[in-house]
Amino acid sequence: MRNDLVVQAAQRSQSVIALAQELIRHPSRGGIDDYSPVLAVLEKWLSERGLPHRRLHDEQGQLVGLLVEIAGARPGSWWTLDACVDTASFGDESAWTFSPTAGDVVEGWLRGRGSADSKLAAAAFVHIAADLQARADTLSGGLAVLLDVDEHTGTFGGARAYLADPDAARPAGVLIGYPGMEDVVVGGRGLWRATVTVYAPSGHSGSSRTVLGAVSRAARLVQLLDSADLPGVPQQGAGFPLAPKLSVTAIHGGQGFSLSPDRCELNVDVRTTPAFDGEDAATVVRKAVDELDAELPGPLPTRVEEIACWPPFRLEEHEQPAAALLDAAASIGISVRAKTAGPSNIGNLLAGAGPGGIPATAGFGVPYTGLHGTDERAHLAELPQVYAVYHQAVLNLLSAD
Known part of the structure:
Protein backbone atom coordinates (compact mmCIF):
# COMPACT_ATOMS: atom_id res chain seq x y z
CA MET A 1 0.00 0.00 0.00
CA ARG A 189 -24.37 -19.98 8.01
CA GLY A 190 -27.75 -19.61 6.37
CA LEU A 191 -31.06 -19.83 8.14
CA TRP A 192 -34.46 -21.46 7.95
CA ARG A 193 -37.15 -20.04 10.22
CA ALA A 194 -40.68 -21.17 10.89
CA THR A 195 -43.60 -20.58 13.22
CA VAL A 196 -45.05 -23.87 14.48
CA THR A 197 -48.62 -23.84 15.81
CA VAL A 198 -49.67 -26.60 18.20
CA TYR A 199 -53.38 -27.23 18.88
CA ALA A 200 -55.28 -28.81 21.76
CA PRO A 201 -58.82 -28.88 23.19
CA SER A 202 -59.46 -25.87 25.40
CA GLY A 203 -60.82 -26.30 28.90
CA HIS A 204 -60.84 -25.10 32.47
CA SER A 205 -57.60 -25.82 34.28
CA GLY A 206 -59.60 -26.97 37.32
CA SER A 207 -61.84 -29.36 35.41
CA SER A 208 -62.17 -32.95 36.65
CA ARG A 209 -61.64 -33.98 33.05
CA THR A 210 -58.01 -34.40 32.04
CA VAL A 211 -57.10 -31.82 29.42
CA LEU A 212 -53.67 -31.77 27.84
CA GLY A 213 -53.32 -28.14 26.81
CA ALA A 214 -51.46 -26.71 23.88
CA VAL A 215 -48.65 -25.43 26.11
CA SER A 216 -47.97 -28.96 27.35
CA ARG A 217 -48.02 -30.32 23.80
CA ALA A 218 -45.67 -27.50 22.75
CA ALA A 219 -43.31 -28.35 25.60
CA ARG A 220 -43.09 -31.90 24.31
CA LEU A 221 -42.37 -30.60 20.82
CA VAL A 222 -39.52 -28.51 22.21
CA GLN A 223 -38.03 -31.69 23.68
CA LEU A 224 -38.29 -33.44 20.33
CA LEU A 225 -36.70 -30.51 18.50
CA ASP A 226 -33.90 -30.15 21.03
CA SER A 227 -33.01 -33.83 20.55
CA ALA A 228 -33.24 -33.74 16.75
CA ASP A 229 -30.37 -35.40 14.93
CA LEU A 230 -28.26 -32.84 13.07
CA PRO A 231 -24.92 -33.29 11.31
CA GLY A 232 -21.91 -32.63 13.51
CA VAL A 233 -18.96 -30.30 13.03
CA PRO A 234 -17.09 -31.27 9.86
CA GLN A 235 -13.52 -32.41 9.98
CA GLN A 236 -10.87 -29.70 9.93
CA GLY A 237 -10.46 -28.39 6.41
CA ALA A 238 -13.41 -30.37 5.07
CA GLY A 239 -15.48 -27.72 3.30
CA PHE A 240 -17.79 -25.46 5.30
CA PRO A 241 -16.27 -25.18 8.81
CA LEU A 242 -19.45 -24.95 10.94
CA ALA A 243 -22.24 -27.34 11.85
CA PRO A 244 -25.96 -26.58 11.58
CA LYS A 245 -27.83 -25.53 14.72
CA LEU A 246 -31.51 -25.69 15.74
CA SER A 247 -32.99 -23.40 18.40
CA VAL A 248 -36.50 -22.80 19.71
CA THR A 249 -36.39 -19.06 20.30
CA ALA A 250 -39.92 -18.17 21.45
CA ILE A 251 -43.13 -19.74 22.81
CA HIS A 252 -46.46 -17.89 22.87
CA GLY A 253 -49.66 -19.36 24.29
CA GLY A 254 -52.21 -19.08 27.01
CA GLN A 255 -53.36 -16.28 29.27
CA GLY A 256 -54.03 -16.14 32.99
CA PHE A 257 -54.38 -19.30 35.09
CA SER A 258 -57.84 -20.78 34.64
CA LEU A 259 -57.88 -21.66 30.96
CA SER A 260 -55.97 -24.46 29.31
CA PRO A 261 -55.24 -22.90 25.90
CA ASP A 262 -56.24 -24.39 22.58
CA ARG A 263 -53.16 -23.24 20.66
CA CYS A 264 -49.52 -22.38 21.24
CA GLU A 265 -46.95 -21.01 18.80
CA LEU A 266 -43.23 -21.71 18.70
CA ASN A 267 -40.53 -19.87 16.77
CA VAL A 268 -37.94 -22.25 15.38
CA ASP A 269 -34.60 -20.99 14.05
CA VAL A 270 -32.29 -23.37 12.17
CA ARG A 271 -28.84 -22.25 11.03
CA THR A 272 -27.99 -24.06 7.84
CA THR A 273 -24.87 -25.08 5.91
CA PRO A 274 -24.20 -26.22 2.33
CA ALA A 275 -24.54 -29.83 3.51
CA PHE A 276 -27.71 -29.14 5.50
CA ASP A 277 -29.92 -26.65 3.68
CA GLY A 278 -33.38 -25.21 4.19
CA GLU A 279 -35.08 -28.31 2.79
CA ASP A 280 -33.18 -30.47 5.28
CA ALA A 281 -34.16 -28.10 8.12
CA ALA A 282 -37.83 -28.31 7.14
CA THR A 283 -37.60 -32.11 7.05
CA VAL A 284 -36.16 -32.27 10.58
CA VAL A 285 -38.82 -29.96 12.00
CA ARG A 286 -41.69 -31.75 10.26
CA LYS A 287 -40.36 -35.10 11.48
CA ALA A 288 -40.55 -33.82 15.07
CA VAL A 289 -44.05 -32.48 14.40
CA ASP A 290 -45.18 -35.86 13.04
CA GLU A 291 -43.78 -37.59 16.13
CA LEU A 292 -45.68 -35.18 18.38
CA ASP A 293 -48.99 -35.68 16.57
CA ALA A 294 -48.58 -39.48 16.69
CA GLU A 295 -47.59 -39.54 20.37
CA LEU A 296 -49.99 -36.85 21.66
CA PRO A 297 -52.75 -36.37 19.08
CA GLY A 298 -54.50 -33.00 18.94
CA PRO A 299 -57.77 -31.83 17.40
CA LEU A 300 -55.87 -30.42 14.41
CA PRO A 301 -52.53 -31.35 12.86
CA THR A 302 -49.64 -29.21 14.04
CA ARG A 303 -48.97 -26.50 11.46
CA VAL A 304 -45.54 -25.41 10.21
CA GLU A 305 -45.36 -22.01 8.49
CA GLU A 306 -42.01 -21.14 6.93
CA ILE A 307 -41.05 -17.53 7.61
CA ALA A 308 -37.64 -17.15 5.96
CA CYS A 309 -34.99 -19.20 4.22
CA TRP A 310 -31.57 -17.80 3.32
CA PRO A 311 -28.67 -19.80 1.90
Whole structure:
Protein backbone atom coordinates (compact mmCIF):
# COMPACT_ATOMS: atom_id res chain seq x y z
CA MET A 1 0.00 0.00 0.00
CA ARG A 2 1.33 3.40 -0.92
CA ASN A 3 2.38 5.58 2.02
CA ASP A 4 0.21 8.46 0.81
CA LEU A 5 -2.93 6.37 1.39
CA VAL A 6 -1.92 5.67 4.97
CA VAL A 7 -1.16 9.35 5.56
CA GLN A 8 -4.45 10.34 3.93
CA ALA A 9 -6.34 7.91 6.15
CA ALA A 10 -4.83 9.47 9.27
CA GLN A 11 -5.75 12.93 8.00
CA ARG A 12 -9.32 11.79 7.33
CA SER A 13 -9.86 10.28 10.78
CA GLN A 14 -11.02 13.38 12.63
CA SER A 15 -13.59 14.18 9.96
CA VAL A 16 -14.82 10.56 9.97
CA ILE A 17 -15.15 10.60 13.76
CA ALA A 18 -17.01 13.92 13.74
CA LEU A 19 -19.57 12.61 11.27
CA ALA A 20 -19.96 9.36 13.23
CA GLN A 21 -20.54 11.35 16.42
CA GLU A 22 -23.35 13.29 14.81
CA LEU A 23 -24.93 10.07 13.52
CA ILE A 24 -24.81 8.48 16.98
CA ARG A 25 -26.53 11.52 18.48
CA HIS A 26 -29.51 10.88 16.18
CA PRO A 27 -31.16 7.69 17.51
CA SER A 28 -32.16 5.27 14.76
CA ARG A 29 -33.21 2.07 16.48
CA GLY A 30 -34.55 -0.47 14.01
CA GLY A 31 -38.33 -0.60 14.05
CA ILE A 32 -38.53 2.11 16.77
CA ASP A 33 -37.18 5.46 15.58
CA ASP A 34 -37.88 7.50 12.48
CA TYR A 35 -34.92 7.02 10.12
CA SER A 36 -35.31 10.39 8.41
CA PRO A 37 -33.21 12.45 10.89
CA VAL A 38 -30.13 10.21 10.77
CA LEU A 39 -30.32 9.94 6.98
CA ALA A 40 -30.72 13.73 6.76
CA VAL A 41 -27.34 14.10 8.48
CA LEU A 42 -25.76 12.01 5.73
CA GLU A 43 -27.69 13.79 2.97
CA LYS A 44 -26.42 17.14 4.20
CA TRP A 45 -22.83 15.89 4.36
CA LEU A 46 -23.03 14.38 0.87
CA SER A 47 -24.70 17.43 -0.65
CA GLU A 48 -22.11 19.81 0.77
CA ARG A 49 -19.41 17.81 -1.00
CA GLY A 50 -21.22 17.35 -4.27
CA LEU A 51 -21.44 13.58 -4.00
CA PRO A 52 -24.22 12.10 -6.15
CA HIS A 53 -26.76 10.31 -3.98
CA ARG A 54 -30.43 9.44 -3.86
CA ARG A 55 -32.99 8.00 -1.50
CA LEU A 56 -34.14 4.39 -1.55
CA HIS A 57 -37.72 3.41 -0.73
CA ASP A 58 -39.36 0.06 -0.15
CA GLU A 59 -42.48 -1.23 -1.89
CA GLN A 60 -44.66 0.67 0.59
CA GLY A 61 -42.84 3.92 -0.13
CA GLN A 62 -40.99 4.00 3.19
CA LEU A 63 -37.51 5.56 3.26
CA VAL A 64 -35.05 2.72 3.82
CA GLY A 65 -31.66 4.06 2.80
CA LEU A 66 -29.38 6.24 0.72
CA LEU A 67 -27.32 5.22 -2.27
CA VAL A 68 -24.14 7.03 -3.28
CA GLU A 69 -22.84 6.27 -6.78
CA ILE A 70 -19.37 7.21 -8.07
CA ALA A 71 -18.97 6.24 -11.71
CA GLY A 72 -15.52 5.68 -13.16
CA ALA A 73 -14.53 7.04 -16.56
CA ARG A 74 -13.87 3.58 -18.01
CA PRO A 75 -16.27 0.61 -18.32
CA GLY A 76 -16.00 -2.10 -15.72
CA SER A 77 -17.63 -3.77 -12.75
CA TRP A 78 -19.39 -1.97 -9.92
CA TRP A 79 -18.53 -2.71 -6.30
CA THR A 80 -20.39 -1.70 -3.18
CA LEU A 81 -19.46 -0.60 0.34
CA ASP A 82 -22.37 -1.19 2.70
CA ALA A 83 -22.92 0.04 6.26
CA CYS A 84 -26.18 0.15 8.17
CA VAL A 85 -27.13 3.34 9.98
CA ASP A 86 -30.01 1.93 11.95
CA THR A 87 -29.09 0.24 15.23
CA ALA A 88 -30.15 -2.27 17.84
CA SER A 89 -32.42 -1.02 20.62
CA PHE A 90 -30.91 0.52 23.75
CA GLY A 91 -32.12 -2.24 26.04
CA ASP A 92 -32.07 -1.34 29.74
CA GLU A 93 -30.82 2.24 29.65
CA SER A 94 -30.27 2.22 33.41
CA ALA A 95 -27.54 -0.38 32.87
CA TRP A 96 -25.53 1.98 30.66
CA THR A 97 -22.77 4.00 32.29
CA PHE A 98 -23.23 6.73 29.67
CA SER A 99 -26.06 7.84 27.39
CA PRO A 100 -26.72 5.54 24.43
CA THR A 101 -26.67 8.67 22.27
CA ALA A 102 -23.55 10.18 23.85
CA GLY A 103 -21.50 10.27 20.67
CA ASP A 104 -18.46 11.39 22.65
CA VAL A 105 -14.86 10.16 22.70
CA VAL A 106 -13.44 9.05 26.05
CA GLU A 107 -9.98 7.50 26.44
CA GLY A 108 -9.84 6.64 22.76
CA TRP A 109 -13.30 5.08 22.54
CA LEU A 110 -16.22 6.43 20.52
CA ARG A 111 -19.25 5.84 22.74
CA GLY A 112 -22.91 5.19 22.00
CA ARG A 113 -25.31 2.91 20.19
CA GLY A 114 -24.20 2.45 16.61
CA SER A 115 -20.57 3.36 17.26
CA ALA A 116 -19.55 -0.21 16.44
CA ASP A 117 -22.53 -1.35 14.35
CA SER A 118 -22.16 0.51 12.07
CA LYS A 119 -22.23 4.31 12.05
CA LEU A 120 -18.46 4.66 12.20
CA ALA A 121 -18.20 2.46 9.10
CA ALA A 122 -20.88 4.53 7.35
CA ALA A 123 -18.92 7.70 8.08
CA ALA A 124 -15.72 6.13 6.77
CA PHE A 125 -17.34 4.81 3.60
CA VAL A 126 -18.77 8.16 2.50
CA HIS A 127 -15.33 9.70 3.01
CA ILE A 128 -13.83 6.99 0.78
CA ALA A 129 -16.48 7.82 -1.82
CA ALA A 130 -15.40 11.47 -1.66
CA ASP A 131 -11.77 10.44 -2.11
CA LEU A 132 -12.61 8.36 -5.16
CA GLN A 133 -14.79 11.00 -6.78
CA ALA A 134 -11.72 13.22 -7.02
CA ARG A 135 -10.00 10.58 -9.16
CA ALA A 136 -12.99 9.07 -10.97
CA ASP A 137 -11.34 9.63 -14.35
CA THR A 138 -8.75 6.97 -13.46
CA LEU A 139 -11.25 4.28 -12.39
CA SER A 140 -13.02 1.43 -14.17
CA GLY A 141 -16.60 0.59 -13.34
CA GLY A 142 -17.92 2.32 -10.28
CA LEU A 143 -18.36 2.43 -6.53
CA ALA A 144 -21.73 2.41 -4.77
CA VAL A 145 -22.05 3.16 -1.07
CA LEU A 146 -25.21 1.73 0.43
CA LEU A 147 -26.29 3.44 3.65
CA ASP A 148 -29.16 1.21 4.62
CA VAL A 149 -31.69 1.23 7.40
CA ASP A 150 -34.28 -1.37 8.40
CA GLU A 151 -31.33 -3.76 8.85
CA HIS A 152 -31.65 -4.51 12.56
CA THR A 153 -35.30 -5.46 12.13
CA GLY A 154 -34.08 -8.40 10.04
CA THR A 155 -36.09 -7.09 7.08
CA PHE A 156 -33.02 -5.61 5.35
CA GLY A 157 -35.25 -3.05 3.66
CA GLY A 158 -32.40 -0.88 2.40
CA ALA A 159 -30.49 -3.76 0.83
CA ARG A 160 -33.65 -5.14 -0.76
CA ALA A 161 -34.56 -1.74 -2.21
CA TYR A 162 -31.04 -1.40 -3.63
CA LEU A 163 -31.17 -4.79 -5.30
CA ALA A 164 -34.63 -4.05 -6.72
CA ASP A 165 -33.71 -0.60 -8.04
CA PRO A 166 -33.70 -0.76 -11.86
CA ASP A 167 -31.43 2.28 -12.06
CA ALA A 168 -28.70 0.78 -9.86
CA ALA A 169 -25.93 -1.27 -11.43
CA ARG A 170 -25.84 -4.82 -10.08
CA PRO A 171 -22.66 -5.04 -8.00
CA ALA A 172 -19.99 -7.61 -8.70
CA GLY A 173 -19.48 -7.81 -4.94
CA VAL A 174 -20.25 -6.08 -1.65
CA LEU A 175 -18.02 -5.24 1.32
CA ILE A 176 -20.11 -4.87 4.50
CA GLY A 177 -18.59 -2.71 7.23
CA TYR A 178 -19.36 -4.74 10.35
CA PRO A 179 -16.71 -4.21 13.08
CA GLY A 180 -13.92 -6.45 14.36
CA MET A 181 -10.28 -6.31 13.32
CA GLU A 182 -9.11 -9.89 13.76
CA ASP A 183 -11.11 -11.34 10.89
CA VAL A 184 -12.35 -10.72 7.40
CA VAL A 185 -15.69 -12.49 7.44
CA VAL A 186 -16.01 -14.35 4.14
CA GLY A 187 -18.99 -16.55 4.93
CA GLY A 188 -21.86 -17.29 7.23
CA ARG A 189 -24.37 -19.98 8.01
CA GLY A 190 -27.75 -19.61 6.37
CA LEU A 191 -31.06 -19.83 8.14
CA TRP A 192 -34.46 -21.46 7.95
CA ARG A 193 -37.15 -20.04 10.22
CA ALA A 194 -40.68 -21.17 10.89
CA THR A 195 -43.60 -20.58 13.22
CA VAL A 196 -45.05 -23.87 14.48
CA THR A 197 -48.62 -23.84 15.81
CA VAL A 198 -49.67 -26.60 18.20
CA TYR A 199 -53.38 -27.23 18.88
CA ALA A 200 -55.28 -28.81 21.76
CA PRO A 201 -58.82 -28.88 23.19
CA SER A 202 -59.46 -25.87 25.40
CA GLY A 203 -60.82 -26.30 28.90
CA HIS A 204 -60.84 -25.10 32.47
CA SER A 205 -57.60 -25.82 34.28
CA GLY A 206 -59.60 -26.97 37.32
CA SER A 207 -61.84 -29.36 35.41
CA SER A 208 -62.17 -32.95 36.65
CA ARG A 209 -61.64 -33.98 33.05
CA THR A 210 -58.01 -34.40 32.04
CA VAL A 211 -57.10 -31.82 29.42
CA LEU A 212 -53.67 -31.77 27.84
CA GLY A 213 -53.32 -28.14 26.81
CA ALA A 214 -51.46 -26.71 23.88
CA VAL A 215 -48.65 -25.43 26.11
CA SER A 216 -47.97 -28.96 27.35
CA ARG A 217 -48.02 -30.32 23.80
CA ALA A 218 -45.67 -27.50 22.75
CA ALA A 219 -43.31 -28.35 25.60
CA ARG A 220 -43.09 -31.90 24.31
CA LEU A 221 -42.37 -30.60 20.82
CA VAL A 222 -39.52 -28.51 22.21
CA GLN A 223 -38.03 -31.69 23.68
CA LEU A 224 -38.29 -33.44 20.33
CA LEU A 225 -36.70 -30.51 18.50
CA ASP A 226 -33.90 -30.15 21.03
CA SER A 227 -33.01 -33.83 20.55
CA ALA A 228 -33.24 -33.74 16.75
CA ASP A 229 -30.37 -35.40 14.93
CA LEU A 230 -28.26 -32.84 13.07
CA PRO A 231 -24.92 -33.29 11.31
CA GLY A 232 -21.91 -32.63 13.51
CA VAL A 233 -18.96 -30.30 13.03
CA PRO A 234 -17.09 -31.27 9.86
CA GLN A 235 -13.52 -32.41 9.98
CA GLN A 236 -10.87 -29.70 9.93
CA GLY A 237 -10.46 -28.39 6.41
CA ALA A 238 -13.41 -30.37 5.07
CA GLY A 239 -15.48 -27.72 3.30
CA PHE A 240 -17.79 -25.46 5.30
CA PRO A 241 -16.27 -25.18 8.81
CA LEU A 242 -19.45 -24.95 10.94
CA ALA A 243 -22.24 -27.34 11.85
CA PRO A 244 -25.96 -26.58 11.58
CA LYS A 245 -27.83 -25.53 14.72
CA LEU A 246 -31.51 -25.69 15.74
CA SER A 247 -32.99 -23.40 18.40
CA VAL A 248 -36.50 -22.80 19.71
CA THR A 249 -36.39 -19.06 20.30
CA ALA A 250 -39.92 -18.17 21.45
CA ILE A 251 -43.13 -19.74 22.81
CA HIS A 252 -46.46 -17.89 22.87
CA GLY A 253 -49.66 -19.36 24.29
CA GLY A 254 -52.21 -19.08 27.01
CA GLN A 255 -53.36 -16.28 29.27
CA GLY A 256 -54.03 -16.14 32.99
CA PHE A 257 -54.38 -19.30 35.09
CA SER A 258 -57.84 -20.78 34.64
CA LEU A 259 -57.88 -21.66 30.96
CA SER A 260 -55.97 -24.46 29.31
CA PRO A 261 -55.24 -22.90 25.90
CA ASP A 262 -56.24 -24.39 22.58
CA ARG A 263 -53.16 -23.24 20.66
CA CYS A 264 -49.52 -22.38 21.24
CA GLU A 265 -46.95 -21.01 18.80
CA LEU A 266 -43.23 -21.71 18.70
CA ASN A 267 -40.53 -19.87 16.77
CA VAL A 268 -37.94 -22.25 15.38
CA ASP A 269 -34.60 -20.99 14.05
CA VAL A 270 -32.29 -23.37 12.17
CA ARG A 271 -28.84 -22.25 11.03
CA THR A 272 -27.99 -24.06 7.84
CA THR A 273 -24.87 -25.08 5.91
CA PRO A 274 -24.20 -26.22 2.33
CA ALA A 275 -24.54 -29.83 3.51
CA PHE A 276 -27.71 -29.14 5.50
CA ASP A 277 -29.92 -26.65 3.68
CA GLY A 278 -33.38 -25.21 4.19
CA GLU A 279 -35.08 -28.31 2.79
CA ASP A 280 -33.18 -30.47 5.28
CA ALA A 281 -34.16 -28.10 8.12
CA ALA A 282 -37.83 -28.31 7.14
CA THR A 283 -37.60 -32.11 7.05
CA VAL A 284 -36.16 -32.27 10.58
CA VAL A 285 -38.82 -29.96 12.00
CA ARG A 286 -41.69 -31.75 10.26
CA LYS A 287 -40.36 -35.10 11.48
CA ALA A 288 -40.55 -33.82 15.07
CA VAL A 289 -44.05 -32.48 14.40
CA ASP A 290 -45.18 -35.86 13.04
CA GLU A 291 -43.78 -37.59 16.13
CA LEU A 292 -45.68 -35.18 18.38
CA ASP A 293 -48.99 -35.68 16.57
CA ALA A 294 -48.58 -39.48 16.69
CA GLU A 295 -47.59 -39.54 20.37
CA LEU A 296 -49.99 -36.85 21.66
CA PRO A 297 -52.75 -36.37 19.08
CA GLY A 298 -54.50 -33.00 18.94
CA PRO A 299 -57.77 -31.83 17.40
CA LEU A 300 -55.87 -30.42 14.41
CA PRO A 301 -52.53 -31.35 12.86
CA THR A 302 -49.64 -29.21 14.04
CA ARG A 303 -48.97 -26.50 11.46
CA VAL A 304 -45.54 -25.41 10.21
CA GLU A 305 -45.36 -22.01 8.49
CA GLU A 306 -42.01 -21.14 6.93
CA ILE A 307 -41.05 -17.53 7.61
CA ALA A 308 -37.64 -17.15 5.96
CA CYS A 309 -34.99 -19.20 4.22
CA TRP A 310 -31.57 -17.80 3.32
CA PRO A 311 -28.67 -19.80 1.90
CA PRO A 312 -25.27 -20.02 3.57
CA PHE A 313 -22.39 -18.36 1.77
CA ARG A 314 -18.63 -18.68 1.74
CA LEU A 315 -15.92 -17.16 -0.43
CA GLU A 316 -12.53 -18.67 -0.91
CA GLU A 317 -9.67 -16.35 -0.02
CA HIS A 318 -8.72 -15.90 -3.68
CA GLU A 319 -12.26 -14.84 -4.68
CA GLN A 320 -13.32 -11.21 -4.90
CA PRO A 321 -14.05 -9.09 -2.98
CA ALA A 322 -12.46 -11.16 -0.19
CA ALA A 323 -9.08 -11.24 -1.93
CA ALA A 324 -8.96 -7.45 -2.31
CA LEU A 325 -9.68 -6.89 1.39
CA LEU A 326 -7.24 -9.55 2.60
CA ASP A 327 -4.50 -8.30 0.27
CA ALA A 328 -5.02 -4.70 1.35
CA ALA A 329 -4.78 -5.67 5.02
CA ALA A 330 -1.60 -7.65 4.41
CA SER A 331 -0.06 -4.73 2.52
CA ILE A 332 0.05 -2.62 5.68
CA GLY A 333 1.05 -5.45 7.95
CA ILE A 334 -2.33 -6.34 9.48
CA SER A 335 -2.60 -10.06 10.13
CA VAL A 336 -6.20 -11.16 9.63
CA ARG A 337 -7.81 -14.51 9.04
CA ALA A 338 -10.68 -15.40 6.76
CA LYS A 339 -13.61 -16.42 8.94
CA THR A 340 -16.97 -18.08 8.41
CA ALA A 341 -19.41 -16.62 10.94
CA GLY A 342 -22.11 -18.46 12.85
CA PRO A 343 -24.77 -15.72 12.68
CA SER A 344 -26.39 -14.80 9.39
CA ASN A 345 -26.13 -11.33 7.89
CA ILE A 346 -26.77 -9.33 4.74
CA GLY A 347 -24.23 -11.56 2.99
CA ASN A 348 -26.81 -14.34 3.09
CA LEU A 349 -29.41 -12.11 1.46
CA LEU A 350 -26.89 -11.23 -1.24
CA ALA A 351 -25.97 -14.89 -1.77
CA GLY A 352 -29.59 -15.58 -2.68
CA ALA A 353 -29.96 -12.54 -4.94
CA GLY A 354 -30.60 -13.83 -8.42
CA PRO A 355 -28.56 -16.25 -10.52
CA GLY A 356 -25.22 -16.97 -8.88
CA GLY A 357 -25.83 -14.53 -6.03
CA ILE A 358 -23.63 -11.57 -5.15
CA PRO A 359 -20.38 -12.35 -3.30
CA ALA A 360 -19.80 -10.41 -0.09
CA THR A 361 -17.52 -9.94 2.85
CA ALA A 362 -19.34 -9.22 6.10
CA GLY A 363 -16.91 -7.74 8.51
CA PHE A 364 -13.62 -6.02 8.97
CA GLY A 365 -13.50 -2.94 11.14
CA VAL A 366 -12.24 -1.38 14.34
CA PRO A 367 -12.19 -3.26 17.67
CA TYR A 368 -15.35 -2.84 19.74
CA THR A 369 -17.24 -3.76 22.88
CA GLY A 370 -20.93 -3.85 23.77
CA LEU A 371 -22.30 -4.48 20.30
CA HIS A 372 -26.09 -4.91 20.69
CA GLY A 373 -25.53 -4.70 24.46
CA THR A 374 -24.81 -2.06 27.08
CA ASP A 375 -22.07 0.56 26.73
CA GLU A 376 -21.41 0.04 23.03
CA ARG A 377 -18.04 1.52 22.07
CA ALA A 378 -15.65 1.53 19.10
CA HIS A 379 -11.88 1.87 19.52
CA LEU A 380 -10.49 4.67 17.38
CA ALA A 381 -6.72 4.10 17.38
CA GLU A 382 -7.09 1.55 14.57
CA LEU A 383 -9.42 3.67 12.45
CA PRO A 384 -6.70 4.97 10.08
CA GLN A 385 -5.59 1.42 9.32
CA VAL A 386 -9.14 0.20 8.71
CA TYR A 387 -9.86 3.21 6.50
CA ALA A 388 -6.70 2.67 4.48
CA VAL A 389 -7.47 -1.04 3.99
CA TYR A 390 -10.94 -0.37 2.58
CA HIS A 391 -9.64 2.49 0.46
CA GLN A 392 -6.90 0.32 -1.04
CA ALA A 393 -9.24 -2.64 -1.53
CA VAL A 394 -11.70 -0.52 -3.49
CA LEU A 395 -8.90 0.99 -5.60
CA ASN A 396 -7.69 -2.51 -6.41
CA LEU A 397 -11.19 -3.61 -7.45
CA LEU A 398 -11.80 -0.52 -9.58
CA SER A 399 -8.49 -0.97 -11.36
CA ALA A 400 -8.95 -4.64 -12.12
CA ASP A 401 -11.06 -4.45 -15.27
